[in-house]
Amino acid sequence: MPNITPFLWFDGRAEEAMNFYASIFKDAKVLNVTRKDGKLFVATFELLGQRFMALNAEPLFKFTEAISFFVNCETQLEVDELWAKLSAGGAPGQCGWLKDKFGLSWQIIPSALMRLMGDPDPTKSKAVFGAMMKMNKIVIADLEKAYEGRAA
Numbered sequence: 001m002p003n004i005t006p007f008l009w010f011d012g013r014a015e016e017a018m019n020f021y022a023s024i025f026k027d028a029k030v031l032n033v034t035r036k037d038g039k040l041f042v043a044t045f046e047l048l049g050q051r052f053m054a055l056n057a058e059p060l061f062k063f064t065e066a067i068s069f070f071v072n073c074e075t076q077l078e079v080d081e082l083w084a085k086l087s088a089g090g091a092p093g094q095c096g097w098l099k100d101k102f103g104l105s106w107q108i109i110p111s112a113l114m115r116l117m118g119d120p121d122p123t124k125s126k127a128v129f130g131a132m133m134k135m136n137k138i139v140i141a142d143l144e145k146a147y148e149g150r151a152a
Contacts, residue, residue, distance in 0.1 A: 015040040
């Protein structure tokens with residue numbers, strides 16, 4: 001059965017990016033590296049069971065927010081750690097989004113956000129959505145306060 005693998009074009013920094021991501025995510029694996037003139041040309045690596053390919057190329061294309069990687073986190077500690085590591089040298093965004101130092105967009109989202117925002121009570125789900133819209137990094141305790149009707 002075929003599979004889909006994100007293929008990432010890096011402006012000459014593919015090896016640095018691959019090693020950066022592998023240092024952040026548990027169980028990361030470098031699966032294959034092809035070199036051309038001693039420099040990484042194409043690499044395949046895995047993060048949390050998801051396979052990626054990285055290409056070292058000329059600076060012709062840039063990453064945009066039109067594509068992002070959604071990382072589901074179970075705890076605030078996971079959110080905090082991933083947010084700190086991935087945003088280092090990059091830029092925080094709104095609602096759990098950030099750009100890393102390579103310009104790649106990530107969504108660092110606690111599962112609590114989707115659970116609370118999915119509540120059938122429109123007052124509760126709207127309050128959680130409103131709280132999220134004020135955040136950069138998602139803070140679960142503040143979402144829960146909004147859900148319970150307390151000011152965050």
